[in-house]
Amino acid sequence: MAASKTAARPGSLKKYREKRDFAQTPEPSGRKERGPKSRERFRFVVQKHRATRLHYDFRLEADGVLASWAVPKGPTLVPLDRRLAMHVEDHPMDYRDFEGNIPAGQYGAGSVIVWDRGTYSLAEGDDPAREIAHGKIKFVLYGKKLQGEFTLVKIKAREDEHGEPWLLLKDRDEHSDPKYDPAEHPESVKSGKTLEDIARNPRAPTWQSKRVAKSAPRAGRSKAKRDPIPHPKNLMLATLVDEPFDDPEWLFEIKWDGYRALCTIEDSRLTVVSRNGLDMLVRFPELRELRSAFASLPVVVDGEIVSLDAKGRSAFQRLQESQKKTAGLTYAAFDLLYADGADMRSKPLEERKALLERLIRDTDLVLYSKHVVEKGAALFEQARDQRLEGIIGKRRSSAYQERRSRDWVKIKTGHEQEFVVGGWTEPKGSRKGFGALLLGVYEKRGLRFVGSVGTGFNAKLLRELSSRLSRTERKSSPFVNPVVARAPVHWSSPELVVEVRFSEWTRDGYLRQPAYLGLRPDKPAKDVVAEVPVHVEP
Structure with missing residues (x-):
């Protein structure tokens, strides 16, 4: 189908703001986002809107706004x-999270829900705004309801027709459904x-609009009656158990393979802190974008900093390049x-998880577990x-406890854990640096030597x-027991924590076939103990 003459290029919020009184409507005033005009994936949202007539608002990210x-x-x-x-005014990117009631007398008065959302890629071209300006855009949707290739094409308006008419078509592919309604x-x-x-x-629910969340707290909870913001010294930790189980009183999540970190946003101040108090924003400055990732502030969230591979799996070793921007960084x-x-x-x-899911904005940076x-x-x-590290089981009714608890359990698919480095051996042959790291775990007597790791290192x-x-x-x-080594040994203060994969523990408590995975700057050395699974009775 041939497109009509060119359309206006997206990128201005002037008309959007002129039509709205933001002192009256809960809609976000928003601003144009800055970022690359050309990339592999962009965001989209479809909002179901009962105004004068029921319709669906179809919005594609283009040049920092929602066309x-x-x-x-x-x-x-x-x-x-x-x-x-019908092509209408561009909307701010914040609008993709908006759900609520637009008051009577305001433009578009009525109820709005987020009917579908996700990402899209271009089937033709590399700049959505340019394609729209040319009067035709072909794209592939990756939504929860809408999947596959679509086309939007501008057509000539009838003489009695006001506005800018386009046609939305579903292209024929494996996602086509002739019975779809x-x-x-x-x-x-x-929100469901x-x-x-x-x-x-x-x-409108307070979490649906960042502006409303700030100005209209939940009924019955005035600013004076708000609870103090917690600053826990310890995070809730899971107990290692020996086997997976089924139980209706429990829920189960994938075990993320990354850096555990507490995210706190308070009075526009963001902190992302590891278990041992490290400022993770220093190592991962891209996490500063978390400031705009949640739809109600202040907020305190527990999670894991991970780097996802092409299949969406967390890969701990991808986080090891501490001085470089990490590809696919996700909280x-x-x-x-x-x-x-x-x-x-x-x-x-x-209850905590249900509210958390609703608070997360449509962003690539934060993933709801x-x-x-x-x-x-x-x-x-x-x-x-899928060769993942394991799963976490959590009692559905459990409160958040600032300690290791039997209400959270972890079941690993293999043997991986942290160890404290207490020394190293001299290298042999052409190898530079060191031969192997001497590893230990803490027990009542002190740091016990459990073996050495010499594989998994590059130059x-x-x-x-x-x-x-x-x-x-x-x-x-630093060890309380004798160290067996095949080369001269150097001792070190037990400060460095590393993660190691191994095949099993021997009967006398040593590691078999260990391989180095990476540093664990987020783990306090004194917390490193031998993880021996226990049997859980759910």
């Missing part, structure tokens, strides 16, 4: 079915609510300690098949670790 079309009959998966789409899928992908649910609520959020003026730590875990209820054994098998790692070890060298052994 927008009103689609009266809604999008479809029926191949080549033409849907009228959007009316059969009425619920929000953000329908338009009727939103309309019955006289106020996997799995618990909520404070939100909307309330200390959430005494609330049941399931999903879970399954009861079926721990099946999730463990999936984790093992760069050997140089970097040698430099660090030389600064901690000491004359006496």
Whole structure:
């Protein structure tokens, strides 16, 4: 289908702001986002909107704004079915999270839900704004309801028609569905609510709009009555158990392989702190974008800094290049300690997670850690098949406890854990730096030697670790038991923590076939003990 003459290039919020009184409407005033105009994935949202007439607002990220079309009959998966789409004013990127009631007398008055959202890629071209300006854009949607290739094309307006008409078409592919009807899928992908649910609520939920969240706290909780923001000294930790299990009182998540970190946003001040108090913003400055990742402030979130591979799996070794920007950096959020003026730590875990999911904005930086209820054994098998580290089981009713607890358990698919470095051996042959690291774990008597690791290092790692070890060298052994080594030994203060993979523990408590995985600057050395699984009775 040939496109009509060119359209206006997206990128201005002037018309959007002129039509709205932000003292009256909960819609975000927003601003244009800055970033590369050309990249592999962009964001999209479809909002179901009951205004004067029911319609669907179809929005594509383009040049820092949401290029927008009103689609009266809604999008479809029926191949080549033409849907009228009236091009309307650009909206701010913040609008992709908006759900609520626009008051009577305001532009677009009525109820709005997030009907679908996700990312999209261009099927043709590399700049969405340029394609739209040319009057035609072909793209592939990766949403929760809408999948596959679509086309938006500008058409000539009828003489009696006002506005800028386009057509939205579903291209024929494996996602086509000739029986698809959007009316059969009425619920929000953000909150699970329908338009009727939103309309019955006289106020938009406070977490749906960042502006509203700041100015209109939850009913019954005035600013003076807000709970103090918690600053826990310790995080809740899981107990290692021997096997997966099924139990309806438990939920199960994938075990993330990264750096555990507590994210606190208070009075526009962001902190991201590891278990031992390290400022993770120094190592990962891109995490500063977390300031705008949650729809209600202040907030305290527990999660893990991970780097995802092409299959969405967390890969700890990808985080080791501390001086370089880490590709695919993500904050996997799995618990909520404070939100909307309330200390959430005494609330049941399931309640905390439900609110956390609603608070997370549509962003690539934060990933909500999903879970399954009861079926721990099946999730463990999936984790093992995908070569993941393991799973975490959590009692659904559990409160947040600042200690290691039996209410959270971890089941690993292999043997990996942290060890304290207490020395090193001299290298042999052409090898530079060191031969092996001497490893230990803490027991009641002190640091016990459990073996040495000499594999898993490249030349760069050997140089970097040698430099660090030389600064901690000491004359006496930090271990309480004898050390068996095949080369001359140098001792070091027990400060450095490393992660090691191994095949098993021997009967006398030593490591078999250890291999180095990486440094663990987030783990306090004194907390490193031998992780021996226990049997859990759910």
